[in-house]
Amino acid sequence: MEGLQRVKKASTARYENLKFIIDKYKPKTICEVGTEHGNGSVFMINEALKHHDEIHFTGYDLFEGQTREMNIKEKNGKGTTGSKVKPVPSLSALTNKLNKIKSSNPNFDFNLIKGNTNETLKEDSFDLVFIDGGHSPETVENDYLKLMGSKVIVFDDYLLPERWWGANSVVEKYKLDIEFCPNYFYIDGTIKKGMAKKSTYQVYITNGMDSN
Ligand SMILES: C[S@@+](CC[C@H](N)C(=O)[O-])C[C@H]1O[C@@H](n2cnc3c(N)ncnc32)[C@H](O)[C@@H]1O
Numbered sequence: 001m002e003g004l005q006r007v008k009k010a011s012t013a014r015y016e017n018l019k020f021i022i023d024k025y026k027p028k029t030i031c032e033v034g035t036e037h038g039n040g041s042v043f044m045i046n047e048a049l050k051h052h053d054e055i056h057f058t059g060y061d062l063f064e065g066q067t068r069e070m071n072i073k074e075k076n077g078k079g080t081t082g083s084k085v086k087p088v089p090s091l092s093a094l095t096n097k098l099n100k101i102k103s104s105n106p107n108f109d110f111n112l113i114k115g116n117t118n119e120t121l122k123e124d125s126f127d128l129v130f131i132d133g134g135h136s137p138e139t140v141e142n143d144y145l146k147l148m149g150s151k152v153i154v155f156d157d158y159l160l161p162e163r164w165w166g167a168n169s170v171v172e173k174y175k176l177d178i179e180f181c182p183n184y185f186y187i188d189g190t191i192k193k194g195m196a197k198k199s200t201y202q203v204y205i206t207n208g209m210d211s212n
Contacts, residue, residue: 058113155167
């Protein structure tokens with residue numbers, strides 16, 4: 001964990017880390033569990049297109065199926081749970097965004113799957129998986145087990161020092177040999193009670209894949 005860089009915004013850390021991973025492993029097939037509005041999806045696709053023109057993206061989300069109950073269960077606090085209610089992600093809006101990328105990159109293709117990944121996710125493998133859907137231990141475990149044959153798997157929101165979100169429990173339960181992405185965000189307690197004094201990291205595992 002030495003030499004990691006603390007950055008001012010969680011989103012900056014997350015996207016810089018995804019760029020780091022894509023530059024290192026140059027994936028052609030990418031799966032994002034939890035696309036939300038597609039900000040991360042579009043970012044990853046554009047980064048991957050810098051290395052190859054033939055990119056396939058698979059995205060999973062509840063989309064319009066997001067409910068307050070699901071957001072509470074999945075610790076998706078930035079969604080419809082808080083006082084600052086965010087718009088529910090739209091499958092058609094993200095389809096339009098990705099079709100735009102496809103119109104200027106004919107070898108790019110994608111599919112988006114709507115629903116709860118505990119029901120929709122099938123066993124599959126990809127060059128890169130970003131697990132950032134439901135953050136409950138059960139859902140992160142489900143998502144990991146379905147996609148564990150993938151070459152590189154990045155987990156969002158690995159929290160230290162406390163260990164009570166999904167990524168932490170899966171890393172611990174399966175004794176995963178994680179590496180830390182280089183940027184992290186320190187939650188200083190201004191966000192909400194109970195989140196104080198933790199840092200959130202993205203961590204990843206590789207299935208014997210060398211960077212190229
Ligand atoms: C933190 S957001 C994802 C942000 C996105 N990866 C990005 O970087 O822009 C989490 C998303 O996971 C979705 N989600 C939560 N629980 C889920 C579940 N059980 N199945 C499918 N999607 C889920 C939510 O609808 C939400 O859009």
